Amino acid sequence: MTTKETVDLGEFQFESGESIPSLEVAYETYGEFTGDNAVLICHALTGSAHVARRPDAGSETAGQARAWWGDVVGPGKAIDTTEYYVVCANVPGSCYGTTGPSSTNPETGEPYGAEFPPVTIGDWTRAQRRLLDALGVGRLRTVVGGSVGGMNVLDWLRRYPDDVERAAGVATAARLDAQCLALDTIARRAITSDPNWNGGHYYGGPEPEDGLARARQIGHVMYLSKASMARKFGRRSAGRETVREGPPDPAGAFFPYREVESYLDYQAEKFTDRFDANSYLYLTRAMDDFDLSAGYESDADALAAFEGELLLLSFTGDWHFTVEQAEAVAEAGRAAGVDVAHHVVESDHGHDAFLVEPEKVGPPLSELLSTGLEGRMISDTEPDSDEDESFAPVHTSLFSR
Numbered sequence: 001m002t003t004k005e006t007v008d009l010g011e012f013q014f015e016s017g018e019s020i021p022s023l024e025v026a027y028e029t030y031g032e033f034t035g036d037n038a039v040l041i042c043h044a045l046t047g048s049a050h051v052a053r054r055p056d057a058g059s060e061t062a063g064q065a066r067a068w069w070g071d072v073v074g075p076g077k078a079i080d081t082t083e084y085y086v087v088c089a090n091v092p093g094s095c096y097g098t099t100g101p102s103s104t105n106p107e108t109g110e111p112y113g114a115e116f117p118p119v120t121i122g123d124w125t126r127a128q129r130r131l132l133d134a135l136g137v138g139r140l141r142t143v144v145g146g147s148v149g150g151m152n153v154l155d156w157l158r159r160y161p162d163d164v165e166r167a168a169g170v171a172t173a174a175r176l177d178a179q180c181l182a183l184d185t186i187a188r189r190a191i192t193s194d195p196n197w198n199g200g201h202y203y204g205g206p207e208p209e210d211g212l213a214r215a216r217q218i219g220h221v222m223y224l225s226k227a228s229m230a231r232k233f234g235r236r237s238a239g240r241e242t243v244r245e246g247p248p249d250p251a252g253a254f255f256p257y258r259e260v261e262s263y264l265d266y267q268a269e270k271f272t273d274r275f276d277a278n279s280y281l282y283l284t285r286a287m288d289d290f291d292l293s294a295g296y297e298s299d300a301d302a303l304a305a306f307e308g309e310l311l312l313l314s315f316t317g318d319w320h321f322t323v324e325q326a327e328a329v330a331e332a333g334r335a336a337g338v339d340v341a342h343h344v345v346e347s348d349h350g351h352d353a354f355l356v357e358p359e360k361v362g363p364p365l366s367e368l369l370s371t372g373l374e375g376r377m378i379s380d381t382e383p384d385s386d387e388d389e390s391f392a393p394v395h396t397s398l399f400s401r
Contacts, residue, residue, distance in 0.1 A: 002054050002081075003029045006097055009130045014092075018117035021106055025131050026097025027089040028052075030073070030081035038137045039079060039369065040128060041088040042145030042152035043068065044355075045219075045283055046275055048096035051088040052081060071358035078362030079369065084141065091152075092127050093119035093282040101278035102203065114200025119282050121148070121290045125155045129163070139163050142369050146170035146354040147321065148287040154303075154329070158292065161305040168311040168368055170361065171318055171354040173325035174292035174299050174332070180320060183222055184284045187215035191277050200278050212277040213268035220267050225317035225350030233260040292329070299332035310340040311368045311378060313354070313361065320351035327381055334382065341373045341380040 005027060012023035028049040031037075041051050052073040073079045073086060090098040093116070101116040132140075143164050145153040150172020156164055176184070194211030196202055224232075237256040296302040303310075310333050314326035323344055333340035345360045347353040354361055367375025 001030075001032050004049075004054070005029075007131060007134055009127065009134065012092070012123075012127065012130075014117040015120045015122050016118045020099065020112075020117065022099070023092060023127060024097070024099045024103075025089050025092070025127055027087060027131055028054075029088075029135070030086040031084055033085040033135075033137065036139070036141060037084045038132070038140050039084045039086045040132070040140050040143045040156075041069070041073065041079070041086060042124070042128075042143065042149035043088060043091070044145075044147040044149050045287060046094075046271075046280070047149070048094070049088045049090045050096075052077075052086065068355065069358075072362050072365065078358070078366040079144070080366075084369065085137075087132065087135065087137070089128050089131050091119075091124040091283070093123075093279060093286065095276035095279040098127075100276070101200065101282060102276045111201075111203040113203060113278060116278070116282065119286050121151050121155050121286050122159065124152050124286070125159050128152075128156075129160060139165060142166045142168065144168040144170070144365065145172070147172060147351065148283075148290075150321070151287065151290045151292075154292050155290070157306040157310065158296070158302040161307065164306065164308055166309045166311070166368055166372065167306075168313065168365055169326075169329065170313040170365075171315055171321045171326075171351055172312075172329075173321045174329050175290060176288055177325070180222065181288055183218055184288050187218045188281050188284060190214035190218070191281060194277075197277065200281075202277075207272075208277045209272040212272050212275065212280060213265075215277075215280055216268050216271040216275075217264045220264060222320050223351040225319065225348055227317060227348035228350050228352075229260065231348075233258065233263060238262040292332075298335075299329065300335040303333050303338050304336040306336075306338055308339070309368070309373045310338055311364065311373060312340065312342045313345060313364060314342065315345050315347040315349070315351070315353040317348040318351045318353060330381065339373060341378050342382070343379050344381060 006024050009023045011021055013019040026049050030052050047068050050067050051069045053067045053070040075082050090096045092098055093100045095102050101112050105112045143153050143156050150169035153167050153169045191208055191211035194208035196206045197208040236259045238259045292302050293299045312326045312330050314323040327342055330340050330342035343364050349356055363377040367377045
């Protein structure tokens with residue numbers, strides 16, 4: 001049983017204090033709700049509600065022909081939709097069906113553009129809670145999310161701690177570090193410096209495609225590791241038959257057009273066809289703004305009310321959301337008395353590992369849903385108290401148990 005719907009949640013006040021008269025949320029559900037089997041999945045920065053493959057080919061989300069986590073979520077998959085009722089909602093500020101800058105303001109009849117209220121991850125969480133209320137879902141069996149979706153998960157634990165039995169934050173952190181903040185800043189400047197951005201009111205005219213393309217290229221570099229880029233591209237030329245993209249560069253024609261350049265140009269072109277520049281600005285600002293400890297004395301204080309189980313997955317090759325950042329969240333959970341495990345996966349794929357290595361991500365998530373943190377496929381960076389800590393590894397790999 002699957003559904004692809006949009007629900008109007010009515011007037012919505014954002015954490016900024018600004019309101020819109022109508023918040024429509026696009027969502028998809030998979031499986032049948034039995035009262036205690038609901039799993040909420042929070043998508044990453046430019047993802048959509050289309051998390052799993054659907055039987056009807058005509059239902060694919062525009063620009064997202066392939067389900068973004070179809071190898072992890074689905075019948076017989078790690079998050080088994082024959083057993084669990086899976087809900088995934090597109091977040092406010094996006095451009096995949098939920099109200100955002102490109103949506104029409106019912107009070108003016110024109111797209112909101114830059115007049116759309118500032119959006120926070122807290123707004124995402126509150127919108128998801130209202131959606132679940134509309135679906136008749138109270139307490140969640142599990143909430144799962146990767147990257148900024150993992151921040152969304154952490155916000156659930158501090159905002160609605162009694163509504164979650166188990167949680168999984170994948171390739172995520174309590175906040176971004178200065179390097180990622182800087183790169184996001186450059187990406188946004190690329191968009192707002194594009195002559196076609198027009199202060200965010202470009203709808204109906206030429207769009208800031210060049211700026212959005214550069215922003216996405218910066219993002220792609222952030223998602224890969226040195227090892228994965230070396231393996232995939234090296235310094236190889238793209239070949240004489242490949243046409244160099246971008247503005248004319250006569251002197252540059254003397255030098256090879258490399259495979260890594262061609263890849264970035266191709267990804268940028270695909271992205272500008274499917275995503276809105278203003279949404280990219282809004283969503284990256286929401287990610288940059290998130291701080292788990294905001295309004296609390298510490299990260300531990302923010303997690304203290306959560307009495308369920310928390311699984312954190314990190315990847316050794318990920319420099320966007322590092323192993324050390326995930327460990328800091330785990331330590332905060334332990335300090336707060338939360339039942340937490342930090343499962344480190346050996347991988348050189350970089351931040352993209354949580355999307356491209358389902359064989360490593362799936363087993364611990366499956367165990368969390370079915371068994372909890374005691375599952376045999378879940379490891380932890382903190383050794384058991386009855387083990388000899390002098391021989392305990394710093395972290396354990398996926399198949400260490």
